Amino acid sequence: MNAIQEQPVCTEPATVEREYTSPQVNIYETNEGYTLEADMPGVSKDGLEITLEGNELTLTGKRQQVKPTGADLLYRESEPEDFRRTFELDPAIDTTRISATINQGVLVMTLPKAEQLKPRKIVVE
Amino acid sequence: MIDMSLIRYQKPETNWSVAPLRQIFNLRGDINQVFDRMFQFPFDLTRDNQFMGGWVPAIDLYENKDVLTVKAELPGMKKSDIEVSLHDNLLTISGERKQESKEQSSEYRTERFVGRFQRTFTLPTQVNAEKITAAYEDGVLTVVMPKAEAVKPKLIPVTVK
Numbered sequence: 416m417n418a419i420q421e422q423p424v425c426t427e428p429a430t431v432e433r434e435y436t437s438p439q440v441n442i443y444e445t446n447e448g449y450t451l452e453a454d455m456p457g458v459s460k461d462g463l464e465i466t467l468e469g470n471e472l473t474l475t476g477k478r479q480q481v482k483p484t485g486a487d488l489l490y491r492e493s494e495p496e497d498f499r500r501t502f503e504l505d506p507a508i509d510t511t512r513i514s515a516t517i518n519q520g521v522l523v524m525t526l527p528k529a530e531q532l533k534p535r536k537i538v539v540e
Numbered sequence: 541m542i543d544m545s546l547i548r549y550q551k552p553e554t555n556w557s558v559a560p561l562r563q564i565f566n567l568r569g570d571i572n573q574v575f576d577r578m579f580q581f582p583f584d585l586t587r588d589n590q591f592m593g594g595w596v597p598a599i600d601l602y603e604n605k606d607v608l609t610v611k612a613e614l615p616g617m618k619k620s621d622i623e624v625s626l627h628d629n630l631l632t633i634s635g636e637r638k639q640e641s642k643e644q645s646s647e648y649r650t651e652r653f654v655g656r657f658q659r660t661f662t663l664p665t666q667v668n669a670e671k672i673t674a675a676y677e678d679g680v681l682t683v684v685m686p687k688a689e690a691v692k693p694k695l696i697p698v699t700v701k
Binding site: 439440441442443444445449450452454455456457458459462479482483484485486487488489490491493519520521525528 | 598599600601602603604605607609610612613615616617645646647648649650651652653664676677678679680684
């Protein structure tokens, strides 16, 4: 079934140090297109990079590592790596009309389907 | 001539210098360490809840000589939906992430958590509750808590008579 499929990002062997962590995403589909929401805390508009190669969409978010001045880190749960995730797009998506905004660390992308590929009724004469 | 020295016969299981057995011996030490770490401060700061299906946002804790800083990763929240409270020396960060309803859509993939979350933990030092500030930017909540005067490191002059 054609849809937004996920590509594995790391194809290196397990002994290589991982560079990226995968952001959690929600993907919704309507007749008009897809909406993608990705959690990338600590990433602002400047740290965000979205590239489209063929029908592969790659989201990269660089975290701003802001350490309070002169402070010691006592306890850490957040991951230091930047975010990265790649998706293979449904060919029905009109790639010229993809849009993206980021607010409070959540990236929201709209991927509309091309007009002629939307489900539509065919009138019988 | 072969020099034969008398050495005591050692039963294999007590010969810890044999490599594979040493690893098991070290493993025992590692397990002891895990249990010891569980009871160090702040032992209540664990993410075990995650396996019970709740949202456990990641927390970082920093300390310098004047303030304690807590950073919590809470993407996609409204400021009004985040609560920070301090009781005795327990800091609680809680709130609810609400989902904007999507019209007529099928959920193809849902990984982001929606709903209430709460993290409570003991602070390592006393803080001045009146001077706590919190800011929320890029999905990260930063809580700055100035230490109470009594616990700030003070330079004690040494006089020699």
